[in-house]
Amino acid sequence: MHRPIIGLSNSYFIEEGKYMRFSVPREYIDAILKAGGIPIILAMSEDEEVIMQQMSLVDGFLLIGGCDVNPVYYHEDPHPLLQTTYMARDRYEHLLLKARDVYHKPTLGICRGIQMINVYYGGTLYQDNSLKEGAFKHSQSEASDGASHWINIEEHSFLYPILGKRAFVNSFHHQSCHRIADTFNVVAQSNDGIVEAIQHKTEAIYAVQFHPEMMAKEDATMQGIFDGFVTGLSRN
Numbered sequence: 001m002h003r004p005i006i007g008l009s010n011s012y013f014i015e016e017g018k019y020m021r022f023s024v025p026r027e028y029i030d031a032i033l034k035a036g037g038i039p040i041i042l043a044m045s046e047d048e049e050v051i052m053q054q055m056s057l058v059d060g061f062l063l064i065g066g067c068d069v070n071p072v073y074y075h076e077d078p079h080p081l082l083q084t085t086y087m088a089r090d091r092y093e094h095l096l097l098k099a100r101d102v103y104h105k106p107t108l109g110i111c112r113g114i115q116m117i118n119v120y121y122g123g124t125l126y127q128d129n130s131l132k133e134g135a136f137k138h139s140q141s142e143a144s145d146g147a148s149h150w151i152n153i154e155e156h157s158f159l160y161p162i163l164g165k166r167a168f169v170n171s172f173h174h175q176s177c178h179r180i181a182d183t184f185n186v187v188a189q190s191n192d193g194i195v196e197a198i199q200h201k202t203e204a205i206y207a208v209q210f211h212p213e214m215m216a217k218e219d220a221t222m223q224g225i226f227d228g229f230v231t232g233l234s235r236n
């Protein structure tokens with residue numbers, strides 16, 4: 001049986017002396033394997049032909065978490081609360097999403113992934129959550145495999161069959177989606193109105209602001225997000 005191949009974007013370079021490295025947190029890999037998928041890392045490139053061919057190889061695409069998106073991509077100047085940005089990665093992920101659109105590969109975005117997807121399709125971000133009135137703490141004090149706030153989930157969404165009406169999720173983001181791209185719907189929000197999940201109106205593009213991969217080892221419902229994504233690919 002052909003097991004679905006999931007291509008993953010890479011995190012920013014890690015410099016160790018003279019070495020430049022690409023990295024993917026292991027939790028994403030483990031969650032895909034547990035869901036029955038075959039994870040492959042789409043090595044960072046600025047060559048559009050390379051990225052197109054990489055994307056052609058996979059059944060689905062996972063855009064992982066990381067640093068801030070440079071606000072130039074949503075036509076804003078940098079706010080004093082903006083944190084680390086990395087334009088080479090922004091360009092790479094724009095090319096990945098452009099290739100995704102050519103092949104219409106089902107896509108899951110996580111953390112920076114939801115932000116990048118929203119920006120790529122025309123939305124904007126809060127450069128810091130404090131710029132949204134009433135926003136509470138989304139950089140949790142709880143350990144990384146624990147959770148810290150509730151989200152309220154729309155009934156007609158990819159999350160509802162998996163998590164139900166409400167879920168207790170982790171939170172490691174100082175930014176969040178502001179204006180939502182026209183082709184997307186908000187499908188989950190925290191109690192302060194911060195966007196915690198979006199879904200494309202017609203295509204298989206799903207994204208969450210929390211980190212289900214960090215909770216998936218101990219929490220079958222969080223693993224269910226990966227199971228649902230990979231199982232959906234098997235039908236294609």
Ligand SMILES: [Mn+2]
Nearest residue numbers: 138170171172
């Ligand atoms: Mn949050």
